[in-house]
Amino acid sequence: MTPGAWCARRSLTDSGVPARFDKGEFALISMVSSPTNGYFYDGQRTASPADMRFSLIRALGYFVGGLWTGWGGRKRVEASQLRNLRRLVEKARRDSPLFRRLYADLRPSSEIELCDLPVTRKPDLMAEFNDWLTIRSLPLERAREHLRDIENAGVPIDDVAIFQTSGTSGEPAVIVLSSSFVEYYYGIMMARFERYHWRLIRDVRKLGVRVTITGGNGHFAGNGFNKLMQRLNPALASGLGLTFIEAEQPINRLVDRLNAIPNIAWIVTYPSMLNILVREKEAGRLRIEPALFSTGGETLTDDLRARVVRAFPSLKYGIADFYGCTECLALAFTCSHGRKHVNEDWVILEAVDEAMRPVPDGTLSATVLLTVLANEVQPFIRYDLGDCVRFYQDSCPCGSPFRSFQVEGRQATLIRVGEVTLSPLIFDLEHEHAQRVQLVQTGERDFEVRAQLANEAAAGLVFEEVIASVKRVFRDNGLEHVAVRESQKALEFTASGKFHEVLPLRGADTGKMA
Numbered sequence: 001m002t003p004g005a006w007c008a009r010r011s012l013t014d015s016g017v018p019a020r021f022d023k024g025e026f027a028l029i030s031m032v033s034s035p036t037n038g039y040f041y042d043g044q045r046t047a048s049p050a051d052m053r054f055s056l057i058r059a060l061g062y063f064v065g066g067l068w069t070g071w072g073g074r075k076r077v078e079a080s081q082l083r084n085l086r087r088l089v090e091k092a093r094r095d096s097p098l099f100r101r102l103y104a105d106l107r108p109s110s111e112i113e114l115c116d117l118p119v120t121r122k123p124d125l126m127a128e129f130n131d132w133l134t135i136r137s138l139p140l141e142r143a144r145e146h147l148r149d150i151e152n153a154g155v156p157i158d159d160v161a162i163f164q165t166s167g168t169s170g171e172p173a174v175i176v177l178s179s180s181f182v183e184y185y186y187g188i189m190m191a192r193f194e195r196y197h198w199r200l201i202r203d204v205r206k207l208g209v210r211v212t213i214t215g216g217n218g219h220f221a222g223n224g225f226n227k228l229m230q231r232l233n234p235a236l237a238s239g240l241g242l243t244f245i246e247a248e249q250p251i252n253r254l255v256d257r258l259n260a261i262p263n264i265a266w267i268v269t270y271p272s273m274l275n276i277l278v279r280e281k282e283a284g285r286l287r288i289e290p291a292l293f294s295t296g297g298e299t300l301t302d303d304l305r306a307r308v309v310r311a312f313p314s315l316k317y318g319i320a321d322f323y324g325c326t327e328c329l330a331l332a333f334t335c336s337h338g339r340k341h342v343n344e345d346w347v348i349l350e351a352v353d354e355a356m357r358p359v360p361d362g363t364l365s366a367t368v369l370l371t372v373l374a375n376e377v378q379p380f381i382r383y384d385l386g387d388c389v390r391f392y393q394d395s396c397p398c399g400s401p402f403r404s405f406q407v408e409g410r411q412a413t414l415i416r417v418g419e420v421t422l423s424p425l426i427f428d429l430e431h432e433h434a435q436r437v438q439l440v441q442t443g444e445r446d447f448e449v450r451a452q453l454a455n456e457a458a459a460g461l462v463f464e465e466v467i468a469s470v471k472r473v474f475r476d477n478g479l480e481h482v483a484v485r486e487s488q489k490a491l492e493f494t495a496s497g498k499f500h501e502v503l504p505l506r507g508a509d510t511g512k513m514a
């Protein structure tokens with residue numbers, strides 16, 4: 001038995017409640033959840049020989065390899081990572097014209113080290129999409145045409161699947177995955193499973209249905225990956241009920257829909273939506289009693305976590321928060337001690353400063369560079385992801401050899417006024433007569449407040465009080481000349497349906513997760 005497994009068992013016995021779980025189960029439950037309709041089985045979309053195939057045997061290969069690497073400690077993890085990196089670099093040089101040019105002057109792939117490789121960024125890669133991929137059969141125009149039809153969500157093109165990022169600012173990226181990446185995803189996540197994950201799945205399935213609240217208007221990994229899996233391996237798609245609810249609808253309608261579903265055991269959503277659900281629950285309008293929330297795509301703060309646990313006494317299994325992105329769905333796993341660990345045999349995550357130099361463990365990074373070793377179709381190598389992370393200095397009590405880190409929020413959400421940088425969390429944008437309030441930065445020193453009102457008659461009061469409170473925050477931070485005004489514009493959501501209470505000025509960052 002590994003030390004990790006022992007800790008997991010002990011932790012479960014002590015509390016009876018697993019602290020958290022990770023994206024692995026999210027994936028696993030995707031495997032055992034049933035489709036909401038017969039969409040995948042209609043005549044015109046049945047599999048053809050050129051279609052993507054999911055091989056359980058190859059997934060098992062990733063699973064066994066992942067276990068073997070984990071058992072070997074740091075030395076084996078690092079050796080495995082370097083081997084996979086050199087293989088990917090060789091593949092990229094051979095089959096991606098873009099990387100062939102980029103790496104032309106570097107030493108041979110068999111001797112390459114990570115620090116030899118230049119940093120890559122989304123706008124540059126997207127501008128040369130056709131040369132970026134290691135396959136020549138998917139020009140950007142063909143990918144875009146596929147993405148234009150929402151009916152194609154989760155439907156492969158030939159032997160690859162495509163998704164898009166939400167493109168919080170700027171153009172959404174098109175993400176291409178081969179079947180081997182999907183096999184990697186399942187194999188590696190199950191390799192990192194602990195016993196309590198399996199027990200959790202069994203228990204939650206017994207309690208009721210799972211509801212996903214996410215953006216419904218695009219090809220995002222949030223629901224697209226489930227659909228893809230149901231298509232690739234329908235034999236695994238049975239068991240737990242699955243209901244999908246669009247995040248973009250008005251809150252009262254969303255609450256009515258949730259209240260109408262009996263036995264909601266599990267809700268999968270974004271932290272910003274969780275923030276809304278907790279308010280509705282506190283106000284007595286939302287009556288559901290889930291046993292588990294799982295969140296991803298945004299930063300879940302400790303404050304929100306504590307508030308959710310208070311408002312939902314039914315939350316037997318707590319909140320499972322995972323970290324991933326469309327560029328790399330199986331980036332990390334959360335262990336029984338609640339830390340996020342990088343799947344370092346197949347993923348490299350580098351915490352760096354503004355000049356792209358590594359920062360020491362324990363220091364908050366300016367951004368993070370992602371290398372995805374399992375995606376050979378679309379190489380992401382030292383790709384600037386834009387997140388701020390902090391690696392732990394000590395090793396995790398769970399005994400895992402994989403390094404662990406915290407996510408401190410995404411750069412894109414920080415507000416900059418002159419030399420002052422403010423966290424969106426310091427603004428109090430709640431009002432008893434408003435369902436949602438949004439603060440939008442329209443110029444460096446210009447802000448507007450938008451609101452979805454619960455009570456139209458109180459509109460004047462809502463704006464007056466929220467504006468006063470926002471101005472107070474600016475004053476407290478030494479910012480005197482900032483204009484904050486009322487706006488009648490509709491609230492803005494990201495393309496994938498996330499609602500951000502505070503929207504910084506556009507154009508400073510790269511797009512993030514879907």
Ligand SMILES: [Zn+2]
Binds near residue numbers: 404
């Ligand atoms: Zn751990």
